[in-house]
Amino acid sequence: MSLRTLADIQALEAGGFNAAYPQRTPWDMIRSSAARAPDDVAIRFLNDAADPARDTILTYADLAASCMAAARGFRALGVVPGTSVAVLTQHTPQAQIALWGAQIVGHACPINPMLTPAHIAALLKAGNAAAIVITGVNAEIDYWTALVPALRAEGVTLPILDADADAPCPGSDGSLTDLIAANIDGADITPDGDEHALAAYYHTGGTTGAPKMVRHSRLNEAHVARSCALLHDLGPGDVVVNGFPLFHVAGAFVYGLSTLSAGGTLLVPGRLGMRNQTFVRSIWQQVERHGITIIGAVPTVLAGMKSVKINADISSLKYFLTGGSPLPTELAEASEKLTGKAVRNILGMTECAGAIAVEPVAAPRTPLSCGLRMPFSELAILGETDGEADPNKRLGPDETGIIALRGPNVSAGYSDAARNAGTFLSGGWLVSGDLGRVDDSGRLFVTGRKKDIIIRGAHNIDPQMIEDALLAHPMVETAAAVGMPDAYAGELPVAFVTLRTGDDAPDGAALVAFLKGRLEDPVALPKRIEVIDTMPLTPVGKIFKPTLRHQATGWAILSAAETAGLGPGDITIAPGETTIISAPSGQCEPLRAALAGMPVSFTVKERSAS
Structure with missing residues (x-):
């Protein structure tokens, strides 16, 4: 059934959870699709967006067999329930295989490879990693050469496998390609535990400091995948562009596992994803060439597509899916006017495997709406007590408050339970941190980020x-x-x-x-x-607003400095949680006086003599 309204979701729920969600784990979804249509294409990876003859193609049979082979290889490396495979890769077929293979024998720990080595080493420890997979040396994006020696210098002694390498990888303990090939035959491994078992740790909290590690159960991930497939009306004929990294929940579940669960084809635009300019500049030709039906893109990428002239037959394209930041009405309308294709929005967060609400593709777009709640989940707008979201203060339709949710998509919390306070509340509630309202039709509107x-x-x-x-x-x-x-x-x-x-x-x-x-x-x-x-x-x-806030803070400080009789060349500003301002000898006190009352954590110090 096509889900258009809240009443449709309620009708689906009336049929029971088992009927709506027959597969409760990512691995069950992948092997079910492989059993149903083994020769259908699961993943098409563009090694060269200008040369389709170089595409890597994985059928569902290939994908399922490779995931199990990787699982056998990971088990031989010591990965058991309670330990993880850390996956520091670009989005490639091998990355998909590592992600799902890890969940068969233990859990996955996807990590942004652009974090500092010390930060990554801390995540490896927190995720109880037993093995690591890192994108190997290649001409497009090479972090292996600097990262692997740096991890060893941080005391990381775990086996490190290279994936998708185009050249020798110094310090490698073997390639993922060879590990899969060596383990393609053998007894299947039955995952330990049920759908509530730990599937993955996903880090969150930004790119600085110690990020939180979110505990995903297998059901969290499967519920989001199936829910998005239903609300996006995905099926075996769909070809979905997914250029998101797999350490991001949108890439792994909202666009990724959802497509695989429905038997569609994931089209991955190379190691660079949607930063692949050859792909983006030829996006409409790519649609015609590959029969693309859906494009997933954050609003900034969607905005860039508007400047690409339509020079191909894009009749296969049905709609654009976007999220990650609010969808401006003007952008949605301009995209729809240019292409004649619908734009639909998504709201999610790592703590609920990537989806809080989804705009159904079968219904008209509602300006500024993020859509309807996930089936079998509950969405609430909460008031506050002492500045904190209070589940006992649920607000009514069209009242603005803090968005909260609970349901099968909601994680059990962070790996460090001490960090749950204020986000994971009693009663199973997850506080999103967004401000919003729900109208009487069940549609969610985000009105702002509380801290924004x-x-x-x-x-x-x-x-x-x-x-x-x-x-x-x-x-x-x-x-x-x-x-x-x-x-x-x-x-x-x-x-x-x-x-x-x-x-x-x-x-x-x-x-x-x-x-x-x-x-x-x-x-x-x-x-x-x-x-x-x-x-x-x-x-x-x-858009990374902390960088912009730092710049705006700099403007404010320079303005205060002028009040104190100082010019732009007289001070230096080092942004951070506490902004460090250096001023000439004898000018620190006037500058402090000019800054008085400004809501900035700052320290003014005397500039060292040059």
């Missing part, structure tokens, strides 16, 4: 309001609004934009003038709009 809200005096400003208005300008490609510290107001709104190429590019002042009269709340008018060449992004393409 700009507070000017006692007035809350939603940065998305500013961003949406800026994106209505024909020359603006991406936009991000943040709060700039201010001693009087607490914060003032400022914004950053990147522009499309073309004549008559506006400057910041012109964009401020453009926004006048366009914002529902006049106090949301940015005090400054900065045009920048590139927007800082996370590895999966989300």
Whole structure:
């Protein structure tokens, strides 16, 4: 059945969980698809987006056999229940095999390979890793050469296998290719435990500091995969572009396992994913060539596609799926006008395996909505007690509060239970940290990130309001609004934009003038709009606002310095949790006085003599 409304979800639930979710683990989903259609293509990997003859193709029979072979090999390396295989790779067929093979014999521990070696070493220990798989030396992206020696220097003695290498990999304990080939035959391994057993640790919490490790059960991952397949109406004929890394829940489950569970084909655009410019610049030809039906992309990538001229038959394409950040209405409308294809939004987080709400593809798009809750889950908008979300203060339709959820997609918590406070509450509730509302049709709307809200005096400003208005300008490609510290107001709104190429590019002042009269709340008018060449992004393409906040903080400090009689060349600023400001001898006290009242954690110190 096609799910269009909350009533459809409730009808599905009336039939019982077993009927709606016949496979409860990722491995059951993969082997079920392999049994149903062994010769269908599970994964098509583009080694060269310009040369389809070089594509790597894995059928479902290939995928299932390779996952089991990897599991046998991992077991021989000492991976048992309670231990993990750490997967530090680009999204490739071998990465998929390592991820699911690890779950057969133990659990997986996908890690962003761009983290610092010390950070990775700490994650390996926290994830109880027994073996490591790392993308080997290649011409496109080589972190092996620096990372492996650095991990050894950090005291990591575990076996390290190379995957997808194009050249010799110094320090390798063997290749994943050889391990799979050597173990393709043998007795099948039966996974220990049931659907509630540990499937994976996924790290979260950003790219600095000690990130939290989220405990995923097999059911968490399978529930999200099946739910997304239902709400996205996925089937064996679908070809889904998935350029997300597998250490990100969207790549692994929302777009990945969902497609595999439905018997569709994952099209992976090379090691670089959606940063593969050859692929993105030829996206419409790729649609025609491969019969692509669905493209998954964060809003920034979706915005970039608008500048690519449609020069091919894209009739196979049904819709775009996006998430990771709010979907501006202007972007959705412009994409739909250009292509004639629907755009649908997703809201998720690592703590619930990637999906809180999904816009059904069978229903019309509702501007600014993230869609409906997952089947068999519960979605609530909570009020606060002493600044914390309170499950006993559930708000009604269209009341704004903190988004919370519970259900089969919700993790049991972090590997360090001491970090659960404020996020995992009693009663099974997960607090998302987003502000939002649910209308009387069950549709979820995110109105802001609680920590992203700009507070000017006692007035809350939603940065998305500013961003949406800026994106209505024909020359603006991406936009991000943040709060700039201010001693009087607490914060003032400022914004950053990147522009499309073309004549008559506006400057910041012109964009401020453009926004006048366009914002529902006049106090949301940015005090400054900065045009920048590139927007800082996370590895999966989300706008990384901490970098922008640091820049805005720098502006505020420079303004305070001018009040103290100092010029830009007189001080240096080192951003961080505590901003370090160096000033000339004798000028520290006037600078401290000028900064008084500004909501910035700072230290002013005397500049060392040069």
